[in-house]
Amino acid sequence: MKRIAQFFKVSQKQFFDSVKDEFPQYSDQDVNEMYDALKLPSRATKGSAGYDFFAPFSFSLPAGSTIKIPTGIRVKMDEDWVLKIYPRSGLGFKYRLQMNNTVGIIDSDYYNSDNEGHIFIKMTNCSNEGKTVEVPAGSGFAQGIFLEYGITVDDDAEGIRNGGFGSTTKS
Numbered sequence: 001m002k003r004i005a006q007f008f009k010v011s012q013k014q015f016f017d018s019v020k021d022e023f024p025q026y027s028d029q030d031v032n033e034m035y036d037a038l039k040l041p042s043r044a045t046k047g048s049a050g051y052d053f054f055a056p057f058s059f060s061l062p063a064g065s066t067i068k069i070p071t072g073i074r075v076k077m078d079e080d081w082v083l084k085i086y087p088r089s090g091l092g093f094k095y096r097l098q099m100n101n102t103v104g105i106i107d108s109d110y111y112n113s114d115n116e117g118h119i120f121i122k123m124t125n126c127s128n129e130g131k132t133v134e135v136p137a138g139s140g141f142a143q144g145i146f147l148e149y150g151i152t153v154d155d156d157a158e159g160i161r162n163g164g165f166g167s168t169t170k171s
Contacts, residue, residue, distance in 0.1 A: 002148075004077055004078040004081050004146060004148075005075055005076060005077035005078065005081065005083070005146055006075070006076050006077075007040040007041050007051070007073055007074070007075050008040070008073070008074050008075070008076065009035070009038055009040070009072055009073065009074070010072055010073070010074050010115075010116040010117070010118045011116060012032070012035050014115060014116045014118055015031070015034075015035050015038075015056075015070065015072040015118070016028075016031050016032070016035065018070035018072075018115075018118060018120070019031045019034065019056070019057075019070050022068055022070060023057075026057070030057075034056045034057055034072070034137075035056075035072060037056075037137070037138065038054075038056055038071075038072045038073070039054045039138065040073065041053050041054070041073060041144060044140075049145050050086070050088075050143030050144060050145050051143060051144045051145070051146075052088065052140035052142075052143055053071055053073065053085070053119075053121065053140065053141065053142040053143065053144060054138055054139060054140055054141070055069065055135045055136065055137055055138065055139055055140075055141050056069070056070070056071065056072050056137065057137050058134075058135065058136050058137045059135050060132055060133070060134050060135075061097070061123070061124075061125040061132065061133040061135070062125065062132045063125050063126075063127040063128075063129070063130045063131060063132065064124075064125065064126075064127075065124065065125055066100060066122065066123065066124040066125075067122070067123060068120055068121070068122040069120065069121045069122070069123070069141070070118060070120055071118070071119045071120065071121060072118070073118075073119050074110075074111055074116055074117035074118055074119060075106060075111065075117065075119070075144075076111045076117075077108045077111070077146065078108065079108050080108075080148055080149060080150075081108055081146055081147065081148055081149070082105060082106065082107060082108070082146070082147055082149055083104075083105075083106035083144045083145070083146055084103050084104065084105060084106075084144065084145050084146075084147060085099065085103065085104030085105075085106065085119070085121060085142055085143070085144045086099065086103060086104075086142065086143055086144075086145070087099060087123060087141070087142055087143075088140050088141055088142060088143050089143075091133060091135075091141060094131070095125055095126075095127045095131050095133045096125070096126040096127050096128065097123055097124070097125055097126070097133055098123065098124055098126050099121070099122070099123055099142075100122040100123065100124055101122070104119075104121060104142075104144075106119060106144070109160070113162060114162055121141075121142050123141075123142070
């Protein structure tokens with residue numbers, strides 16, 4: 001196996017600001033405790049392709065609802081690699097839990113973004129049976145898989161990233 005990446009926490013301030021923006025109901029102490037309890041993504045078994053991302057807090061997602069989770073995680077990876085984010089297989093199967101952008105794409109240069117490369121995961125419960133997804137704090141809810149990629153022989157991209165969602169197409 002190639003060892004091409006490493007997960008880190010974002011700074012406490014970055015996590016704090018992100019959680020407070022999305023979930024103002026949490027107290028400062030709650031958010032600081034969440035940060036201290038953050039677990040870096042990990043594989044469950046030697047044969048697992050996916051690195052489980054763990055919920056920084058408990059959440060309930062009724063059918064038809066969407067949530068945007070600030071994971072508190074960033075990843076530094078070799079240049080010719082990408083991290084693809086998917087729902088955990090069991091949650092997708094049981095609840096039709098889906099990523100809002102179908103597949104989350106974390107590029108290698110995202111690590112150096114203004115937001116420290118903070119990975120957010122936005123999901124929707126598309127259950128046809130009206131099921132509510134219950135995710136306890138610290139449990140896996142998404143998975144990331146590293147893949148190597150290539151570029152065309154005439155590629156001349158020289159742009160430098162400074163942002164997250166859609167930032168590479170902004171003028």
